[in-house]
């Protein structure tokens with residue numbers, strides 16, 4: 434009886450864990466521009482379980498929804514988001530693409546890491562906002 438209960442519990446775990454651990458994580462990406470204020474654009478994509486935002490942006494770019502981005506490699510901090518949809522940040526003009534995240538409860542956070550380190554949670558709205566500094 435005890436063995437049957439244990440076996441049932443083990444089977445339950447095996448059937449539940451993979452679904453939770455390996456499912457894709459849906460996100461949306463909103464492209465905004467606080468400098469010239471054109472209409473925002475939104476896109477949908479996903480990251481794999483515990484995948485980084487860079488993977489989601491790369492997938493989005495490949496999905497032909499009209500989203501494009503480039504990044505440079507910083508020797509210390511990794512990928513720096515350089516341009517989105519053809520518009521690049523500029524040291525002369527003191528502009529850059531800020532990374533913000535709107536959580537499902539509508540709070541907006543400013544991640545303290547870039548696109549190579551941020552791990553989106555399900556239904557995050559990633560906000561790429563062209564801004565000045």
Ligand code: B12
Pocket residue numbers: 507509510511512513514515524529530531532533543544545546547548550566
């Ligand atoms: C100034 C600064 C910026 C400026 C840099 C432009 C400029 N010309 O000044 C701006 C405003 C653009 C910026 C943006 C961001 N930053 Co910044 N930034 C700094 C700061 C305060 C100083 C960097 C510096 O001048 N170092 C001295 C120079 C001589 O060294 P350097 O190697 O040439 O510096 C370059 C890099 O630091 C790079 N850089 C700056 N920030 C970031 C962030 C990432 C992810 C990368 C890859 C590179 C990078 O730009 C600097 C100038 O070229 C540091 C904190 C600190 N006190 O060090 C944070 C810091 C580097 N930034 C940080 C972050 C998180 C960001 C953002 C992701 C914030 C956001 N949520 O939008 C964005 C980058 C978004 C993107 N497009 O990818 C983090 C990085 C931590 C990490 N492990 O990823 C730091 C450490 C601050 C923190 N929160 O702890 N940043």
